[in-house]
Amino acid sequence: MMNEQNSASPSRWPNRWGKLLASVSFVLIFFGGLVTTTVAGMAVPDWPRTYGYNMFLYPFYDWFFGPWDLFVEHGHRLLGTSAGILAILLVIATFRATRSTTMRRFSVALLALVIFQGVLGGIRVLRDDRLVANLHGLVGPAFFALVVAFCTLSSRWYSQNVVRAERRQADFGRAGLFRWAVVLLVLCYLQLAVGSLLRHVDVTISPRGFPHLVYTHLALGIFLMLATGLYWLRTGMLANTGLRWQIHALALAIIVQVVLGLITWVMKYGFPWWLDQYLFAARFVVPDKTMQQTLLVTAHMAMGSAILGLWTLHVVRFHCLRTKFSTATSPRAEAAAEPMPLGT
Amino acid sequence: MQTKIPKTGFDAPTATVVPCCRQYTGAWIALAIAILVATVAGCRPSRGLEFAANEVELLKLERYKFAPGQRLDPSYREQVDAVMASLFGTPDEPAFPFPANDESSFRQILSMEHVAVAAGPVASVDDGKTNLGLYRKHCANCHGLVGDGAGPVALTLNPYPRDFRLGKFKFKSTPLRVPPTDADLAKIIRHGIPGTAMPAFPGLPPHELAALVDYVKYLSIRGEVERRLWDEVTNLNGEPLVEIPGKLQTAEAREAFRKRIVSDPNSAVTAILFDDVLPRWVERDQRVTQVGEIPAGVAVESSEFSRFAANGRELFVGKANCIQCHGIPGQAATQPVHYDDWTNDWVKTPGVDVLIRKTMRDFIRAGALPPRQIRPRNLAFPVYRGGGEAEALYLRIKNGIEGTPMPSSVSLSDTEIWELVAFVRSLPLGGKQ
Numbered sequence: 017m018m019n020e021q022n023s024a025s026p027s028r029w030p031n032r033w034g035k036l037l038a039s040v041s042f043v044l045i046f047f048g049g050l051v052t053t054t055v056a057g058m059a060v061p062d063w064p065r066t067y068g069y070n071m072f073l074y075p076f077y078d079w080f081f082g083p084w085d086l087f088v089e090h091g092h093r094l095l096g097t098s099a100g101i102l103a104i105l106l107v108i109a110t111f112r113a114t115r116s117t118t119m120r121r122f123s124v125a126l127l128a129l130v131i132f133q134g135v136l137g138g139i140r141v142l143r144d145d146r147l148v149a150n151l152h153g154l155v156g157p158a159f160f161a162l163v164v165a166f167c168t169l170s171s172r173w174y175s176q177n178v179v180r181a182e183r184r185q186a187d188f189g190r191a192g193l194f195r196w197a198v199v200l201l202v203l204c205y206l207q208l209a210v211g212s213l214l215r216h217v218d219v220t221i222s223p224r225g226f227p228h229l230v231y232t233h234l235a236l237g238i239f240l241m242l243a244t245g246l247y248w249l250r251t252g253m254l255a256n257t258g259l260r261w262q263i264h265a266l267a268l269a270i271i272v273q274v275v276l277g278l279i280t281w282v283m284k285y286g287f288p289w290w291l292d293q294y295l296f297a298a299r300f301v302v303p304d305k306t307m308q309q310t311l312l313v314t315a316h317m318a319m320g321s322a323i324l325g326l327w328t329l330h331v332v333r334f335h336c337l338r339t340k341f342s343t344a345t346s347p348r349a350e351a352a353a354e355p356m357p358l359g360t
Numbered sequence: 361m362q363t364k365i366p367k368t369g370f371d372a373p374t375a376t377v378v379p380c381c382r383q384y385t386g387a388w389i390a391l392a393i394a395i396l397v398a399t400v401a402g403c404r405p406s407r408g409l410e411f412a413a414n415e416v417e418l419l420k421l422e423r424y425k426f427a428p429g430q431r432l433d434p435s436y437r438e439q440v441d442a443v444m445a446s447l448f449g450t451p452d453e454p455a456f457p458f459p460a461n462d463e464s465s466f467r468q469i470l471s472m473e474h475v476a477v478a479a480g481p482v483a484s485v486d487d488g489k490t491n492l493g494l495y496r497k498h499c500a501n502c503h504g505l506v507g508d509g510a511g512p513v514a515l516t517l518n519p520y521p522r523d524f525r526l527g528k529f530k531f532k533s534t535p536l537r538v539p540p541t542d543a544d545l546a547k548i549i550r551h552g553i554p555g556t557a558m559p560a561f562p563g564l565p566p567h568e569l570a571a572l573v574d575y576v577k578y579l580s581i582r583g584e585v586e587r588r589l590w591d592e593v594t595n596l597n598g599e600p601l602v603e604i605p606g607k608l609q610t611a612e613a614r615e616a617f618r619k620r621i622v623s624d625p626n627s628a629v630t631a632i633l634f635d636d637v638l639p640r641w642v643e644r645d646q647r648v649t650q651v652g653e654i655p656a657g658v659a660v661e662s663s664e665f666s667r668f669a670a671n672g673r674e675l676f677v678g679k680a681n682c683i684q685c686h687g688i689p690g691q692a693a694t695q696p697v698h699y700d701d702w703t704n705d706w707v708k709t710p711g712v713d714v715l716i717r718k719t720m721r722d723f724i725r726a727g728a729l730p731p732r733q734i735r736p737r738n739l740a741f742p743v744y745r746g747g748g749e750a751e752a753l754y755l756r757i758k759n760g761i762e763g764t765p766m767p768s769s770v771s772l773s774d775t776e777i778w779e780l781v782a783f784v785r786s787l788p789l790g791g792k793q
């Protein structure tokens with residue numbers, strides 16, 4: 017019976033558009049990071065037009081071979097518009113593919129969020145406002161994470177997971193691990209928020225605040241690294257490979273992110289003074305706005321979003337498996353929250 | 361076993377997403393609050409900013425000149441604020457107190473076209489080909505909007521970013537108490553300072569570099585004038601510094617007041633401007649220390665190098681007494697505790713003790729950065745913050761380093777200085793002579 021139901025072949029288009037939207041969103045986030053790193057947010061003073069042109073009609077040569085700030089800012093706008101168009105196609109595909117109100121609403125919410133994000137970007141330019149720039153920088157990763165969630169819920173893996181859930185039911189009843197994953201997802205986003213404040217620092221604020229942000233970012237980063245490491249160790253109990261690969265990827269990404277974070281600090285502010293007894297630190301000159309600095313600093317920001325996306329993917333999958341398990345084994349959803357003993 | 365299976369795989373989320381949202385309502389609310397707090401904390405306008413007054417200088421003068429607990433009359437504060445706003449404008453609309461005479465030599469100090477390019481919020485015009493707000497884009501996060509070296513990130517840096525308001529710059533070709541040349545400032549901006557947070561700007565176009573140089577001079581002169589004004593008003597006993605003509609909220613009103621101030625030959629403000637601060641900036645190009653011909657013995661590959669370095673060593677431990685601070689590289693040395701002039705400027709105020717934090721509390725509240733010891737350069741490394749060329753090392757030894765305990769060498773001959781240069785250059789080679 018179950019196999020028959022799952023053998024039905026629902027449209028793959030929402031998932032395909034979702035994946036494309038997620039990919040474009042990630043590139044868009046990277047470009048947004050470039051805009052912030054190179055302080056190019058005001059490289060185009062008008063919005064939604066670009067130097068008086070319709071955004072799509074701005075001369076390609078002037079954009080592509082023009083000043084770097086113009087290249088990244090206008091490129092960011094074009095990518096943002098592309099994300100908006102893809103979100104529209106996603107809504108159309110979703111409405112054609114399913115009767116699920118939740119998924120339909122989800123797709124519309126994504127479209128609304130990408131429009132909201134575009135308007136935020138416009139207000140940030142027109143008002144040259146740090147508050148809006150910060151908010152703009154925070155909505156981007158949130159949108160990316162939600163698109164990842166949509167992709168997971170519309171994936172072939174999701175439509176087939178019931179069978180696996182029955183086979184490996186012991187793994188999915190672990191409420192403790194799941195709660196841990198949710199907490200780490202939320203902390204990961206908070207870490208992005210602190211990082212966003214560090215990147216959008218305003219010239220008028222007191223120097224007393226910035227060190228607190230730095231220490232918070234450091235402390236959260238160390239906590240996330242250790243907690244993810246512990247989570248990685250404990251996921252040996254999660255036999256399901258559909259969850260484990262994400263944890264491996266997260267552990268690797270966190271290591272890369274820590275290294276990128278250290279590099280980012282050095283590329284922005286140099287080595288700590290107590291290292292100047294070593295020649296490599298004493299002779300290092302901060303290379304401001306060079307391509308090397310720009311790409312490394314932006315990579316740190318983008319990796320943060322990638323980690324958020326991975327946590328989202330993991331948490332949504334974990335939740336789906338737990339819910340499937342609970343609906344397949346017990347009429348009461350609460351029962352699923354109870355941890356299952358090993359080997360059952 | 362009763363199961364609840366959706367009709368198709370794709371429709372399945374109906375059963376899972378909704379409980380997920382409900383189950384974690386608290387987490388979603390916490391997340392929304394976190395976003396809101398984070399964004400509100402960063403809320404600052406980018407336009408309409410004002411230069412902050414030098415509260416540290418005022419507090420210092422009050423401690424020096426007034427009875428305990430006595431503060432400056434608020435009317436003097438208004439007068440200084442009005443004069444400063446008229447003479448130098450605002451961060452978005454800078455001005456400069458050039459004298460009325462168009463032929464004045466003071467007009468050579470800086471170009472207001474350059475200052476306008478570097479001032480204001482970050483922006484681009486002319487299809488991105490002309491960038492504005494260069495100072496806020498490249499410098500203000502560390503050096504601060506007013507050039508006080510106390511930008512948002514300053515406390516995390518060691519050494520602290522330069523406070524331009526004292527008019528002192530470390531690495532320059534002019535003697536102590538003479539401002540740096542444009543070339544000196546441009547060199548630091550272009551090449552950065554190794555081992556510090558001062559970055560190199562290799563890709564900065566020449567006109568943007570020139571704009572930043574002029575803006576640094578503008579902030580430095582502004583800061584010097586403000587310090588002199590605070591000093592002036594703390595000497596006044598009730599008589600006004602200037603008569604303020606009503607509100608000065610528009611650029612036109614400030615310009616009219618500025619013209620009135622600079623054309624009054626008897627005013628204390630013009631004396632500060634045209635007899636004290638600005639002449640030093642005009643004369644600096646004539647005060648550049650001439651390096652002269654570099655002796656062959658300074659070059660490491662020269663056959664004379666060993667002799668030069670050996671003589672330099674004698675001077676290093678003897679007559680020049682460099683060993684007192686720098687020690688012998690490779691050997692442990694007891695380094696004396698020193699602070700630079702930017703710290704000494706206020707920590708030597710009566711009642712302040714750098715070892716007792718509470719005595720510094722008022723100054724730190726007023727905007728001073730906590731004192732940090734200055735450390736002599738480790739000469740075992742071929743890394744010199746002001747540049748490693750023979751000329752740069754000569755200038756460091758000859759002129760000293762402004763604002764630091766590194767003195768000028770008035771008692772050394774040119775040959776002796778070159779011998780010291782040779783010895784300093786030999787140290788990273790393991791003392792090869």
